[in-house]
Amino acid sequence: FQRYDAAGAVAGGATQVNTSTLLDQFGAKVVGLSGGGFAIAWLSDDNLDTVTGVYARLYDASGAAQGDAFLVNPVFGQASYDLDMSATADGGFVVGWASPDGSAKGVYLQRFDAAGGRIDDARQANVTTSGEQDLSAVLGLAGGGVLALWRDAAQTGEIRARVLSDPAPDPLSPAMSELAENIDLYVGDVQAGPVLLDDGIAFEDIDGAGF
Numbered sequence: 001f002q003r004y005d006a007a008g009a010v011a012g013g014a015t016q017v018n019t020s021t022l023l024d025q026f027g028a029k030v031v032g033l034s035g036g037g038f039a040i041a042w043l044s045d046d047n048l049d050t051v052t053g054v055y056a057r058l059y060d061a062s063g064a065a066q067g068d069a070f071l072v073n074p075v076f077g078q079a080s081y082d083l084d085m086s087a088t089a090d091g092g093f094v095v096g097w098a099s100p101d102g103s104a105k106g107v108y109l110q111r112f113d114a115a116g117g118r119i120d121d122a123r124q125a126n127v128t129t130s131g132e133q134d135l136s137a138v139l140g141l142a143g144g145g146v147l148a149l150w151r152d153a154a155q156t157g158e159i160r161a162r163v164l165s166d167p168a169p170d171p172l173s174p175a176m177s178e179l180a181e182n183i184d185l186y187v188g189d190v191q192a193g194p195v196l197l198d199d200g201i202a203f204e205d206i207d208g209a210g211f
């Protein structure tokens with residue numbers, strides 16, 4: 001990563017985040033945290049026998065590492081794709097990804113506190129597990145919850161959403177609601193992600209597709 005000051009001037013030198021350099025490290029995401037530091041997550045083909053894993057690392061406001069990189073996806077050796085992350089209202093962050101779920105792929109979330117500690121276990125966002133659910137996106141909400149978005153390929157590419165409340169509900173009775181949005185969006189048509197507005201949530205049309 002490379003840091004810049006408020007005027008756009010380079011602050012320090014470029015820093016390599018991953019300490020292991022075997023095979024590919026890719027798909028990095030960076031989020032600023034309310035405490036002044038930042039978190040970086042990435043996909044790695046290293047240390048998992050060439051199976052892609054999700055790793056993260058914390059840094060303070062000066063760019064100094066706060067400990068080593070740590071594994072995000074809880075099943076060691078499980079393939080992971082479609083990484084996304086967001087800061088959360090409590091000063092921590094949430095990471096989302098897609099992994100095999102017994103049918104094809106499902107969407108998972110893992111929350112962390114400001115020190116990088118896990119908050120509860122990883123949760124599967126999608127209720128429908130037949131077919132493939134992928135292209136995950138996550139967003140921390142001002143009220144403390146987390147929004148997950150994904151493509152349900154089993155339902156002709158519908159975009160689905162689920163909100164995880166805060167504090168976390170019992171794993172057997174998650175306080176989530178699934179919203180089926182009958183919008184024919186495909187990966188080749190538009191690139192979009194959740195954007196937090198004053199009173200709601202919407203897609204941002206970043207490529208001018210005009211949906």
